[in-house]
Amino acid sequence: MNHTPFIIASYAVFAAFLIWDFLAPRLALRRLRHELGARAARVERRKNR
Amino acid sequence: MNGFLVWLNSFGSPEKFHRVALRFEPWLLGLALLVGAVGLYLGLVKAPADYLQGESARIMYIHIPAAWMSLFIYGFMAFSGFCALVWRFKVAELMAMAAAPIGAGFTAVTLITGSLWGRPTWGTYWVWDARLTSELVLLFLFFGVIGLYNAIEDQRKGARAASLLALIGLVNLPIIHFSVNWWNTLHQGNSINLFAGKSSIHPSMLWPLILMALATKFWFGASLLARTRIALIEFEAGKEWAQTALFGPRRPEA
Numbered sequence: 001m002n003h004t005p006f007i008i009a010s011y012a013v014f015a016a017f018l019i020w021d022f023l024a025p026r027l028a029l030r031r032l033r034h035e036l037g038a039r040a041a042r043v044e045r046r047k048n049r
Numbered sequence: 050m051n052g053f054l055v056w057l058n059s060f061g062s063p064e065k066f067h068r069v070a071l072r073f074e075p076w077l078l079g080l081a082l083l084v085g086a087v088g089l090y091l092g093l094v095k096a097p098a099d100y101l102q103g104e105s106a107r108i109m110y111i112h113i114p115a116a117w118m119s120l121f122i123y124g125f126m127a128f129s130g131f132c133a134l135v136w137r138f139k140v141a142e143l144m145a146m147a148a149a150p151i152g153a154g155f156t157a158v159t160l161i162t163g164s165l166w167g168r169p170t171w172g173t174y175w176v177w178d179a180r181l182t183s184e185l186v187l188l189f190l191f192f193g194v195i196g197l198y199n200a201i202e203d204q205r206k207g208a209r210a211a212s213l214l215a216l217i218g219l220v221n222l223p224i225i226h227f228s229v230n231w232w233n234t235l236h237q238g239n240s241i242n243l244f245a246g247k248s249s250i251h252p253s254m255l256w257p258l259i260l261m262a263l264a265t266k267f268w269f270g271a272s273l274l275a276r277t278r279i280a281l282i283e284f285e286a287g288k289e290w291a292q293t294a295l296f297g298p299r300r301p302e303a
Contacts, residue, residue: 001169003105010162014111017154018268024150025275032283033295 063281064290066140070274077274081267088260096254105169109254112162113241114261115155118269119187120222122152126194127219130212140277142208143284145215146198147276151269153191159184171235179228180236183221190218204284 092110099106129145132138163181164174175181194211201207224231229238240249241258248255285291 003103003169006105006165006169007107010108010111010165013161013165014115014158017158021151021154021268021272025272025279028276029279029282029295032279032286036286036292036295 070278074274077271085264088257092257108166114265115158118265119156127215130215143280149194156188178235179232183225
C-alpha cells in the first residue's frame, strides 16, 4: 500500500489548522476595529446633525 | 500560595495583560516556527521509516504532539476556569474561553491524523476503541464549553458556566491517558515516558517528536495570548486603553 497520500493528507490537515488558528484572531481584530470605527462615525454624524 | 495569588493578580489588569501579551506573542510565534521547522526536518528527512509500519509512521510527528496538546490545553482550560470560578479573575475567564477553540482544533487534528494513520496500519479509518472514543468525547467536551459560553448572553456568566463544565470534564483526561492500559485496545500502548526515562522509541525518532511537542506548546502560547488579548479589547472596548490598542493614538472621534 502506498502511504504517501495518507502522510500528505495528515500534514495538510495540520497546516490548515495552523493557518486557521493564526488567521482567526487577526480577522476578529479587524472586524472589531471596523465595527467600533463605524459606530464612532455614526455617533459623530448624529452629533453634527 | 499567597505569593502565587499576588503574582496571578498582577495579570488581572486587562491593560497590563495586553501590554505583556503584545510583547511575548511574536517571540512565542517565532520560536514555534523555528523549533517546528527543525522538528519537521528531523522527522521527515533524517529519521528512518518504522521497521513495521514503514513511512506511515511519519504521521506521528504531528499526531502525537497534537494529542498531547489536546490533553494539555484541556487541563489548562480547566485550571483557568477554576481560577475564574474561585477568584473571579476576568483575564482567567477569557483565557479559559480562548483556549477552547485551540484545544478543539488540536483534538480534531489528533482524530483526523490518527484516522489517516490507522487506515494503512490497521486497515480501517475508525474503530470504537477506548482511546479513540475517549478522545472523541474530549472533542465534544471542547464543543460543549464553546457552545455553553456562546449560548449565555451575559459573557461573564457564560464563562463561569463553561468553566464549571470544563472542570467536570477533567475526569476524561485520566481515562484517555490510561485507556490503553485499562482496556484491550487496537491503539498501541504508550511507548514514550519522558519522566521515567523508559521510552521504547529510538532517539532518532524521539528527538523530532520532542521538538514538535515544544513547537506546539510555543504555538499554543502565541495563539492563546493573541485570542485573549483581542477578547479583552472587545470586552473593554469603551475604555481608553482598548481604544488606543485598537486605533492607536489617532482614534476616531466619538
